[in-house]
Amino acid sequence: MLILPSWLIVSAREKPRRGWGVRVVGSQIADLAPNQTLRERYPEDEIWEAAGDVLSPGFVDAHTHLYGILAHGIPLDKAPSGFMPFLDEFWWPQVENRLDRDMICAATDYNCYAMARSGITSFYDCEEAPNALPGILTAQAAVVRSHGLRGILSFEATQRLGEANGQLGLAENADFAASAREQGGLVSGMMCFHTTFTCDAGFIRRAYDLADRLGVKVHSHCSEGTYEPAYALDHFGKRPVAYYETLGVLGERSLLSQCVQIDAAEIELLAQRKASATHMPLSNCEVGGGIAPAQALVDAGVTLGLGTDGYITDFFEVMRGAFLIHKANQLNPQVMPAGLVWYLATEGGARALGLENVGRLAPGWQADMVLFKADLPTPLEEHNLYDQALLYCHQTDVTGTVVAGKTLMRAGQVEGADADALRAHSREAADRLWRGKP
Numbered sequence: 001m002l003i004l005p006s007w008l009i010v011s012a013r014e015k016p017r018r019g020w021g022v023r024v025v026g027s028q029i030a031d032l033a034p035n036q037t038l039r040e041r042y043p044e045d046e047i048w049e050a051a052g053d054v055l056s057p058g059f060v061d062a063h064t065h066l067y068g069i070l071a072h073g074i075p076l077d078k079a080p081s082g083f084m085p086f087l088d089e090f091w092w093p094q095v096e097n098r099l100d101r102d103m104i105c106a107a108t109d110y111n112c113y114a115m116a117r118s119g120i121t122s123f124y125d126c127e128e129a130p131n132a133l134p135g136i137l138t139a140q141a142a143v144v145r146s147h148g149l150r151g152i153l154s155f156e157a158t159q160r161l162g163e164a165n166g167q168l169g170l171a172e173n174a175d176f177a178a179s180a181r182e183q184g185g186l187v188s189g190m191m192c193f194h195t196t197f198t199c200d201a202g203f204i205r206r207a208y209d210l211a212d213r214l215g216v217k218v219h220s221h222c223s224e225g226t227y228e229p230a231y232a233l234d235h236f237g238k239r240p241v242a243y244y245e246t247l248g249v250l251g252e253r254s255l256l257s258q259c260v261q262i263d264a265a266e267i268e269l270l271a272q273r274k275a276s277a278t279h280m281p282l283s284n285c286e287v288g289g290g291i292a293p294a295q296a297l298v299d300a301g302v303t304l305g306l307g308t309d310g311y312i313t314d315f316f317e318v319m320r321g322a323f324l325i326h327k328a329n330q331l332n333p334q335v336m337p338a339g340l341v342w343y344l345a346t347e348g349g350a351r352a353l354g355l356e357n358v359g360r361l362a363p364g365w366q367a368d369m370v371l372f373k374a375d376l377p378t379p380l381e382e383h384n385l386y387d388q389a390l391l392y393c394h395q396t397d398v399t400g401t402v403v404a405g406k407t408l409m410r411a412g413q414v415e416g417a418d419a420d421a422l423r424a425h426s427r428e429a430a431d432r433l434w435r436g437k438p
């Protein structure tokens with residue numbers, strides 16, 4: 001198949017190419033060239049005419065909680081008073097502890113549709129639902145596979161409900177990662193534990209040992225607010241990243257999400273140990289956690305991806321957040337330029353998650369792509385495409401989504417999806433969650 005757009009983004013590290021397209025064979029990009037050259041080279045190929053559109057590597061949501069959607073609009077007397085009360089008084093008792101398998105699968109089903117609709121082709125999900133163990137990842141994987149997205153699933157193991165539940169969480173990750181690898185395809189597993197304030201040293205080491213054996217990354221949330229560094233200093237005499245270093249676990253397997261309240265020494269340590277990080281500019285605002293040092297992480301050489309955190313899931317909005325928030329915070333319009341943000345949203349996220357050959361549209365790379373309309377009131381040019389797209393575009397401008405060479409959405413329609421039914425099912429699940437109904 002040939003896809004012939006008006007603009008092609010091969011890699012967000014390069015300038016976009018006007019009038020270039022790609023040839024897709026199987027799951028990969030096989031060739032790229034000016035559209036006319038492709039037509040002449042491959043006269044027999046099926047053609048996807050996409051004049052007026054930009055073709056980009058698909059967005060990688062490098063950190064989400066798919067069940068999070070069910071909490072949007074939940075009845076609350078007032079907003080929690082800080083990060084820890086957010087978890088302790090609201091998120092844990094009213095959301096995560098109440099989640100059951102049907103609720104999670106309903107949220108996953110709707111979100112997979114919504115991701116395909118908005119150009120997200122890969123995602124990493126972090127499930128915390130201690131009362132949905134065991135087997136929740138296998139149930140969720142069946143839903144994800146039915147949508148054709150590239151997904152990495154994990155369970156956020158924690159000792160907050162006791163040792164037995166914690167070990168069940170670690171085993172859930174290990175068992176799922178092994179079985180998903182055996183099954184093959186686009187869905188895989190990752191090891192995951194919560195934080196230094198809900199998991200002890202032995203538990204964290206065990207998570208890393210299991211990951212070593214399986215050859216997978218290990219995700220943990222890190223210093224999403226000031227609570228965790230204060231806790232770590234108080235209990236271990238060190239900030240969280242330094243504490244992981246002391247435990248001997250910090251390394252290329254480490255994927256630390258949030259990294260909001262981290263200091264310069266921690267950034268340096270992450271870079272030295274080749275750990276990866278993910279940045280969620282909008283949800284950091286929601287929980288009052290602060291503003292992450294995203295540009296400093298990039299400057300230090302830390303592999304960084306962008307995520308929705310299950311909050312605002314339009315990736316154009318997340319990119320706009322990453323583009324704008326740091327400029328205001330650092331009083332500097334030169335930080336987080338649009339091309340860098342686009343890179344973090346695509347190849348950066350893929351690298352952070354350890355996805356191979358994902359995030360560029362070059363021969364031999366995976367054909368994970370998003371097409372979006374860029375019918376703007378000022379001219380789109382080589383020098384301004386990333387900035388213009390971040391200024392003007394929304395998920396509703398996405399016209400096509402392709403994952404591993406398979407078309408999930410074309411002409412603005414997600415193939416085979418009944419959006420109304422998926423939304424209704426998600427609403428029912430949310431209602432059960434909110435009312436605490438079994």
Ligand SMILES: [Zn+2]
Pocket residue numbers: 063064065126221257309
């Ligand atoms: Zn998170």
